[in-house]
Amino acid sequence: MVFEGSSAAISHTGKVRSNNQDSGYAGANLFAVADGMGGHAGGDVASSIAIQRLERLDQAFSSTDDAQASLQAAATTAAGDLIRAAKERPELAGLGTTVSAIIMVEDHAVIGHIGDSRIYLYRDDELTQITADHTFVQRLVDSGRITPEEARYHPRRSVLMRVLSDMDHDPELDMFVMPTLPGDRWILCSDGLSGVVDDPHVLKAMRLGLPPGRTADNLLKQALDGGAPDNVTIVIVDVGGVHPVASGTATIVGSASNPSGVFIPAARPARTSWLHPVRQAANEPSHFEPAADYLEELIEEDRRRAKRRRAGWIAALLVVILALTGAGILAYNWTQTRYFIGADEDSVVIFQGVQQNIGPISLSTEIEDTDILLAQLPPYQRASVERTINARSLADAMAIVDRLRAGADAVLSETPDVTPTPTPAPTPAPTDSTAPTDGEDAG
Known part of the structure; x- marks a missing residue:
């Protein structure tokens, strides 16, 4: 899909x-x-001072080098403005701002970034985070000490390592140049969006193919539905080819849009009533730039948190192991209250336990061989024994064995005697006393 060159900005x-x-x-x-x-x-x-300095760069640059130099110079000038503002108005001491900016120079994007606002590029149906957050938790992610998911909920995620502020005359911006392609969509946003709406949901909104204004509204609605604990600002620009250099009416949103300047209310005592907890939280700073010794304390605190987390995992693992071991012991003890009658090769045997095995572990033991031969049982009893017969107790098992023994005895009593009868010896033939003998005259 190729977008016509267009843009939108929204802030809430x-x-x-x-x-x-x-x-x-x-x-x-x-x-x-x-x-x-x-x-x-x-x-x-x-933030108003930063935008007022940057808006002067909304012009056609002859080269990306000129655009980069102008962007860095504008950031340095803005830092000087912040320092003077803090001197003139002591109640502003500690003010600062993130800056994420793109200057389009023909078919290239010149990018300047400091802080934890973000720039994304949607290209070829994929979303890529172009800038890196200058935060304490991002340093932990880069060093492999926590995961990106853990960083989203880390208690120190608001600690900025680099920011445009009244404490640095020469701010260090990340500066780089990227080529643009027809169909590119660039998304710039404050952490009020990225801290609530994760990348997969931003990508889903991009894939709808809506114009920049409707896409920004969609993302803002997701942030509001997610609670929107911070201000939400979104700028979207589509690239349809070589970026136009024509001037036009700019869209300015947020505090910089106030044409009469920023309203600075007089200091007022904080409310302590339990009826106004949200208002108190609203006036708390969403970011702050720490001193060097504070960062050392954070690093040490993170080490302690990591140790506690490891100890917690080990303790939880031990609890699980003990629970499983206890459950296994209880289950095994229960199996040993069961009995059954089965076959051991050619005889009837009483077993204690249950018929099942757990891998190589047998849950039954032979406690008595009854000496009743399987061959002596009626066919139906023999089949039952081979399938095993459950018993509620040892006494019940003995009663079952008695019935089997009775069945075996009945079979033996019904078997006919097949002992062979001895065969009598043959009787010799009788002798005739009147028969003539040798030498006698038969006549």
């Missing part, structure tokens, strides 16, 4: 926070998202 406060500290920009050649930090007022100011 979310369901928890009371103000929008995000800013977004979608112009002719520049597209950017900034997620402010620094409390109720500081975040608004920081």
Whole structure:
């Protein structure tokens, strides 16, 4: 599918926070998202200042090198603006913002990034995260200490390692250039979207093939349905070929869209009533940039958490093993309360246990050979013994054996005596006393 060159930008406060500290920009050649930090007022100011400096780059650049140099210079200037703002208004101390920006230069995208807002590329029906989060948990993921899924719920996922702030005159942006192709769709978003809607659901929304505006609405709805604990800002731009250089009306959203400047309310005491827990949470900063010693504490805390997690897994494994062992012992003991009558080669035997085996382990033992031969049993009893006969107890088994013995005796009593009768010796023929003898005259 090939998109016509078009873009959209949308920003929402979310369901928890009371103000929008995000800013977004979608112009002719520049597209950017900034997620402010620094409390109720500081975040608004920081993201607005960043976008105001970046919007001057919405022009046609002669080369990608010029665009990269201008993008880095704009970020450095914005950092200087943040430093001056914090000096002029001490209540803004600690303000900062993430920045993720794309400048389209013909058929290339010049990308600048700092913080944990993200840039994705949807190309050839696949979604790829182009930028890497500058967060403490991402460092843990990169070192293999936790998984990406664990990073989504890590208690320190809001700790930023690099950010555009009032503490660094020369911010280090990730800068690189990527070629664009017809049909590319670029998505820029604050972590209010990426922290709630995972990549598979973003990909599913991309595959619907809706225009940028409707796609952004779809993603925002998913974030709101997921609770939207933070501000949500989304910028989407489609590439239909070589990017146009024509100027046009830009779309600015979030705190930077206030034409009269950012409203900075006076400080007010925090509410402690249990009736307003959501409002209290809304004014908490979503990000902060830690000092070096704090990072060392986090690393040590993570080591302790990893040890506790391993200990927990080992303890859980031991509990499972003990439970299975106990269940096995109880099951085996129960089998030894059962009895059955079966055959052992040619005789009837009483067994204790059950007929089943667990692999090489037999669950029955022979306790008495009755000396009743299978050949002596009636056919139906012999078949029953060969199939085994269950008994409720040893006494019941003995009673069954008595019946089998009676059956065997009955068979023996009904068998006819086949002992052979001796054959009498033949009787000799009688002798005639009147018969003539040799030498006598027969006459």
